[in-house]
Amino acid sequence: MPPALPPRDRAPRLRPLAGIVGPLAVCGVVAAVLVGRETGWAGFGVGFGLALLPLPLLVLTFRWIDAVLPKPPRTLAFAFGWGACVATLIALFANGLLVRVLTGSSATLAPSHADTLEMTVIAPVVEETVKAIAVLLVFLHRPEAFNGVLAGLVTAGMSAAGFAFTENILYLGSAFDQDLEWGPETALDSATVVTFVVRIVLAPFAHPVFTALTGIGFGFAAMLAPDRRAPRFGLPLLGLAAAMLLHSVWNASTSLPFLGFAAVYALVMVPVFAALCWLASTARDRQLRLVRRTLPVYASAGWLSPEEPAALGSLGARAASRRLARRRYGPAGVRAVAEYQAAATTLALLRERADRGAAGLDFHARERALLGRLWRQRAVAGPLTVASAQETRAAMAAERAA
Structure with a gap:
């Protein structure tokens, strides 16, 4: 069940x-x-x-x-x-x-x-x-x-x-x-x-x-x-x-x-627009790298499964987990997974700022609050995130084999 x-x-x-x-x-x-x-x-x-x-x-x-x-x-x-x-x-x-x-x-x-x-x-x-x-x-x-x-x-x-x-x-x-x-x-x-x-x-x-x-x-x-x-x-x-x-x-x-x-x-106008597109794409990639690099700290502490940081740092795997959530739980499941992903991403960005000494004095309170949000959704979103990682790896392996 x-x-x-x-x-x-x-x-x-x-x-x-x-x-x-x-x-x-x-x-x-x-x-x-x-x-x-x-x-x-x-x-x-x-x-x-x-x-x-x-x-x-x-x-x-x-x-x-x-x-x-x-x-x-x-x-x-x-x-x-x-x-x-x-x-x-x-x-x-x-x-x-x-x-x-x-x-x-x-x-x-x-x-x-x-x-x-x-x-x-x-x-x-x-x-x-x-x-x-x-x-x-x-x-x-x-x-x-x-x-x-x-x-x-x-x-x-x-x-x-x-x-x-x-x-x-x-x-x-x-x-x-x-x-x-x-x-x-x-x-x-x-x-x-x-x-x-x-x-x-x-x-x-x-x-x-x-x-x-x-x-x-x-x-x-x-x-x-x-x-x-x-x-x-x-x-x-x-x-x-x-x-x-x-x-x-x-x-x-x-x-x-x-x-x-x-x-x-x-x-x-065209060069400025192109520069903004490049900046947005670069910033998105940076956020995903920070998620993959930072979240293993929380995985080693038991807040996440070992496979989840890589999945949460991939737009393809995140989309796959939402699709799985929709099939199993409907819109409520999608909301739970989206909340889980948002909390994990915010936590990774906050941790990166703390590592640079830029998080502020309320870092630990904000970190605890984000971990609480993560934990509330973990029973549903955690297994779906792991499943999406496995699904994405299988798809990539099949593509390489083809």
């Missing part, structure tokens, strides 16, 4: 959840009304529908980045909601309702903005600052979910994706409203088509790329010892400054002739 699944923690969270969702919803409604009044409600509906299109790609990308130690869904939802509702609302007011600058010039790849200062200085500073606040809040209030560069990339990316979503509604809705007024003869004359190509096809990652630089700064700061206050304060500011600069360069490129815009896109 298989072991019983441990009971789920059902501690009441409705009050703090309402304290977060309520203000986000109010800001979202106000922002939607402001955007709708500017674009017209027909334009708002078209902009909303088109702005949804890049979201699956963005979410899948951040899930890939976050695969080793997934952030709690409520943390990601908060970051996205902050960007889509609060950050956008603040930016609309602080920039003097950006629509005044952006409307009427989005039908060409070389827009001519009336206020270059606002586009290249004010907007990048304001927008990157308000998006970064979501990263700062998670950094300060959810330190257990913020343990390195990947956490910074994902949190910043989700905040920026939310901001881009609402801003895309604004751009696309305004373009559609312009088309209704002027009636373009061909698709090339359509503000909606050109805006869609630029914002959704060519640059769906623009805002996440900008704000990712801020997230990297916070991520490196999170890896330092708590007593290293100067770099923990300075690195996020350095990342924020880099985000503002890149955002300013991108905004300035939209006022250049097509060849200038294309040069900035190819020589600046």
